[in-house]
Amino acid sequence: xxxxxxxxxxxxxxxxxxxxxxxxxxxHTIHFPQLQGGTSDRIRNRRVNERTGDEVExxxxxxxxxxxxxxxxxxxxxxxxxxxxxxxxLEITGFxxxxxxxxxxxxxxxxLGPRGAEFGKVYSLLEQALAKAGKEGIATFVMRQHEYxxxxxxxxxxxxxxxxxxxxxxxxxxxxxxxxxxEKAEPAAEPTGVVDxxxxxxxxxxxxxxxxxxxxxxxxxxxxxxxxxxxxxxSPAGHRRLAxxx
Numbered sequence: 001x002x003x004x005x006x007x008x009x010x011x012x013x014x015x016x017x018x019x020x021x022x023x024x025x026x027x028h029t030i031h032f033p034q035l036q037g038g039t040s041d042r043i044r045n046r047r048v049n050e051r052t053g054d055e056v057e058x059x060x061x062x063x064x065x066x067x068x069x070x071x072x073x074x075x076x077x078x079x080x081x082x083x084x085x086x087x088x089x090l091e092i093t094g095f096x097x098x099x100x101x102x103x104x105x106x107x108x109x110x111x112l113g114p115r116g117a118e119f120g121k122v123y124s125l126l127e128q129a130l131a132k133a134g135k136e137g138i139a140t141f142v143m144r145q146h147e148y149x150x151x152x153x154x155x156x157x158x159x160x161x162x163x164x165x166x167x168x169x170x171x172x173x174x175x176x177x178x179x180x181x182x183e184k185a186e187p188a189a190e191p192t193g194v195v196d197x198x199x200x201x202x203x204x205x206x207x208x209x210x211x212x213x214x215x216x217x218x219x220x221x222x223x224x225x226x227x228x229x230x231x232x233x234x235s236p237a238g239h240r241r242l243a244x245x246x
Contacts, residue, residue: 006143007115010123012092017122018115019090021143025109030169079145090141092152098134101151112152130154 004020034043047056064071090112114123130136131154139150168185175182 004113004115005110006141008088008090008141010090010092010112012126012137015122016089017119019112019119019123020115021090021110021112024111028166030166030173076145090139090150092137092139094138095130095133095135096138098136098153101136106151127154 002022004022006021008019009016010019035041036043047058047061048054049056062073062075064073114120130152136151136153139152141148141150168182172182
């Protein structure tokens with residue numbers, strides 16, 4: 001089972017129960033270690049004392065705040081102690097309509113899930129209530145020494161999208177292993193001139209089978225089909241997830 005990136009209590013009204021945040025997306029980026037050219041020697045980044053040039057072990061590194069040349073050490077424990085509740089609580093402070101939060105404000109997306117089967121019923125009730133009302137909960141919480149404003153909503157599972165470029169990179173590496181080459185991709189298209197672009201658009205609209213060319217002959221059929229179109233199907237409740245974004 002995936003490990004949560006944050007664990008705490010989801011609070012709304014008089015209800016509080018343990019929840020966990022899980023990453024909603026996976027990174028499949030292929031990483032290339034740095035080597036010295038012509039060798040198999042890897043390049044390493046080291047933590048070095050700026051004054052002495054000596055390497056410093058990770059456990060000897062501390063964080064300080066620079067106040068006009070005077071440094072004040074700040075320990076992780078001290079940062080937690082000044083906001084222990086917010087570091088372990090995701091508190092819903094209100095509800096808004098889905099359309100009120102513009103997606104342009106979203107930064108990352110996570111799945112929210114109960115930390116234990118015994119809490120699944122309450123979680124499911126909140127999920128169903130949000131979906132039925134068409135609302136999302138606005139909450140705040142602290143993670144990794146930063147406070148976040150989040151929106152919780154019942155969300156359908158997204159369609160799987162494949163990273164074709166990473167697949168091509170993997171194919172290139174496999175080919176190099178056996179001494180083969182891969183076919184080069186077609187070069188990018190050259191910019192189209194303004195006059196040519198307008199002519200191309202006009203030709204596209206006027207060619208047989210285009211929406212404009214067939215609109216007059218199929219207008220009545222289209223209107224009837226729209227009137228008889230069945231309502232869209234919704235995904236099963238089990239496919240919805242509470243997502244925290246923004």
